[in-house]
Amino acid sequence: MEETTVDADVEAAPTADWNPRAADVQADQIAAYDGMRARCPVALGEQGNWAVFGHADNRRILNDPRTFSNVVSTHLTVPNGMDPPEHGPFRAIVDKYYTPWRMHAFEPACRAIASRLVAALPRQADVEVMADLAEPFANEVQCAFMGWPETLHGPLREWTRKNHAATLSMDRAAMSAIALEFDGYIREQLDLRRDRARLPSGGTPDATSELLAEEVGGRLLTDEEIVSIVRNWTVGELGTIAASVGSIAKFLADHPDIQADLRSRRHDGGLLARASDEILRLDAPLIANRRRTKASVEIGGRTIPAGERVVVLWASANRDERVFPDPDEFRLDRNPADNLLYGEGIHACPGAPLARLELSVLMQELLGATTSIELASNAPVRATYPSGGWNSVSVRIA
Template sequence: MSAEDHAADRCAHTAAPAVDLPDFPVPSHDPRAVSDAIRPDARIALSSSRAMVLLRHVDVVAAARDPEVFSSAVSRFLQLPNGLDGEEHAAFRRLIEPYFTAERMAALEPGVREAARQVCAEVTSAAGVGTGAVGCDAVGELGSRFAVRAMMRWLGWPAGLEPTLLEWMADNQTATRSGRLDATADVARRYDEIIRSVLAPRRGRGGDADGSRQDVTAELMSDRALGRPLRDEELVSVLRNWTGGDLGSIALSLGVVLHYLATHRVLQARIRSGLTRRELTAIVDEILRIDDPFVANRRMTTCPVSRGGLQVAAGQRVVLNWTSANRDEEVFGDPDRFDPDGNAGNNLVYGTGPHVCPGRPLATLELCVAVEEIVAAFADITLDPVLRPERSITPNGGFSSVPVVLTPAR
């Protein structure tokens, strides 16, 4: 059966419009609390903007793996490759995936490690000579600074851009919190300007990369995997999705991981005792499953869906709630039970299906190296006894700040 026949077969169903669905309130603090409360009794909830929020693992996986019915073309803005479907999407994935091979990640590792060491040293020296324990925010200071530096090393961006990117991250968080469209549009426009300022010096005559800079950004500018060079707005979009994925999610993820280690001392001690990269990766992935900061992605149905009791009309906006699916009791039992190896096969932190995160190898490298260097630099990580961790607000999960106390290693 061709892909078209297959889709037509599934689209032959009719689906009644959703009725009697519970509301999915905008989470005011921990997004897990909202979905944990609804999920035992309902598989779908209705958001305030009338999107259907899929809460169960089985439904999120089915939708993510069925791009003909659950289209990713949900935004009026160019989103490469996130907003593409079908062959157009596959072509962009063929362009992108070679940038994340194991060989490239191995070559990048020393630079990422150096970035992590620098940030740990700066946090220590900021506390002053002779000071014992050091207080800092695991997201705003450690996480953000490390994320920016590691990303700039990967892409070959100038070190002088660091303050601009850090300021932009803070403004982006404020704009997201405000929920104001003009504020989020403004930070998005500013980010595009930052990217264009990086592209400009790499341009030679004829608008092509001049070849004088050998870095990932220059390579992308001269990439012909589509049979032609990327157009300007395509380059900006690809880089926006790489760096957007990188900066925010790495800082948030590091906050979640350090919060978990500060509150799970046996695990912290186990990591200090020395682990293989495979073991550490499984631990980091499992911590992020339990408290997934990358909450959701959107889809739009191309036809009615009626399957296993799930009824969704055509043209319906759908939300794949990864955070909820990653805590589904039907799959994981007690969602807070820590079982890196047992739960790995069902872990949805990096998505599934054709849009599965291409940046996973880079994210894994950055998070593992950061954890390795932080436990090497600091003999103990605890939560600050006075300042409270602050949860991010929708659309993000995790924490906007995790005040920790770090005891420098001797």
């Protein structure tokens, strides 16, 4: 038998450090990430992704798009799947839809939805927060923001369930079909607005119709670009806002003293926005975001080659003890600039003003219409990767 030789110039593939989809990780993602942050701050997963756990390392990634690219998908993703210089003109369009005056104008519609949904919750009976409040709130608010009809509420809720199931099972074929279904909803709304524009009245302007008139580089946006923008807004809204509401409701039920204090100060919308940021720092509604290395880079003591997938773990970075002393403690005096809930750098979430408005308004309505929120006998069920928050949270309100 010939002796096997190994070329000294060929490096062996690195060994995986962990499995982010392992049962013990999925049982409590937050606790698992806390452990990994101390043990292995940059870890190669069995699926081939490099997970980054520390706050400083994640902040470095977010602010270095030249090394860590946002172009991670073969599908057009406007603008968050673009790098400079292509990213800038598209991002400038998106930012116009989240200005302070737009948020002020949208607040009454948002409050009406929150008030109606909270009023409909049964008192002194178990309430399943995700199904009875969080999901319908996210759905109806997003439809109102886009100017979409109530007839889309049901289809979008069903679509969200199918998308969630396909994502969890990593069923690529189902995910593609579901994406096409959602794109069909958007294209139908675009066609309706084009038809209305031909009428003498011209129709009522809304965010969807305004996108049809947006230009980049001296030309109108294509339908494909508009669909991508709206998909990004809506898919993120439906999932992340619902997860945020669930986490906030559970936190309030778990902490009656904080609940009582916030109820007494509920008229301060700015305070409640800060409170929602801090609650979601503790329990992230969005677990992670992806990047791809453009060049070999050393980070957290590890060398990551070019072309590798990197996972920015918000759920870990926002609990880093070096930045957030006593990270499990709810504190409103922390530096808000350190909270990476809505990201940082050129790809920071453009919809953050809308999310803060929605969550502060919902907290105002929920705290104002109740005297207590307590956990019900059914134990909460955590969501699993890539989702954050809770699949089920049951409470009793009075």
